[in-house]
Amino acid sequence: MKEFRDKVVLTILIIGLFAIMVYVASQTIDLILMLFLASILAIFIRSMSTFFQKKWKLHPRVANGISILALIAFIVLPFTLIWSPFTRQTQGLLKTLPSILISLEEYLTLHLGKYGLSFNSISLNSIFDTISKSIQPIVSGAFMAVGYGIDAIAKVILTFFIASFIAVAPKEYSSALKDFFPPKTRGFLRNFSHDLKTLLQHWIVGLLLAMLFVGSLATLGYWVIGLKYFVVFGVIAGFMEIIPYFGPALAAAFPVLFALTQEPSKAIPVLIIFLAIQFIENYFFIPFLWKKQVNIPPAISIFIIILFGQLLGFLGILLSIPIFLVTRTLSIHIYKSQQNSTIVDTPQPPFCKKENNDRAHQ
16 A cells, blocks of 8 residues: 555655646746757857868967857947948838738739639738738837847857857866766767757858848849849848748748839849859858758648747747757657667577677687
8 A cells, every 4th residue: 555655645746747847848938949059059160160270270279269259250240230221221111011912913913814723812911011010110110128128139159158168168068967967878879969959050050141142142133133122132032041941932922022013124133033042052152062961851841830830930940940950850860779779788698698608618
């Protein structure tokens, strides 16, 4: 009776502890994702630091400092340069958005009618009016005065600080984490972290450079053809590189639709610019940049992006691919470790034991 009662109490304690962990994780999911993002940035900083040490024979501390400053400049400098025209053009685009939607409805009605099809209005104007009203305070700079904007900026700064600390002394943090795992699993964790580090390094390097490459080319191309709001459309093109496969096509849809409704003569040049950028990116830029590409089937990529976007919001979209890489790499290593343990634990036939004994005597 006492043994049964102890088992019941232990089961209740385990369930309660699990429920508490789930609750704490749900309440601190933003902080967990922030720590995960900081770890990815730390991997990027370490990869740059290693490159500087090998290339210019720099001291590790100097190389780490240069890498941190380079990352900050890489992220902050482009936004600093385009912030003023981006804000001004976005405000102008939002003001003209209702007329763009009306022109789009008229365009669809006219051209679909030629093929015997009908376009029924679905109140696109009211939908985008609601969206524009929610975006307008952010674009105009009012988010700097509200708590959410300050909190977001504070989290970004804190993420950079955490990433810098991890990048400067990674062995200290890895050795501290090892204490939470039994000695038998440390070899497994070492192999897992090595492979995961390689994958995440290729992912973040490719993502940041692809965003800068595509965003710069798109902005330059739209400026050359004289497209209005070229900075906004260029930033959208670079930002949508976060979403693989259908992100670039979705980014191209905005300037194409705008050109069709407002500047029809520039619709084809916009489409040509998009196709040229995709050709250069897919056949020259990505193969040169990623020697070991992160191969994920398109359907799986789209599904996990939508899934984590629904569950975790913007950070879920941003970190969906690395979260999937962590899960897949962990599953592969668990499967390999189970296979190895099965091979080791498999009993040998009697004749094999006899043969081994004979060899031992020899």
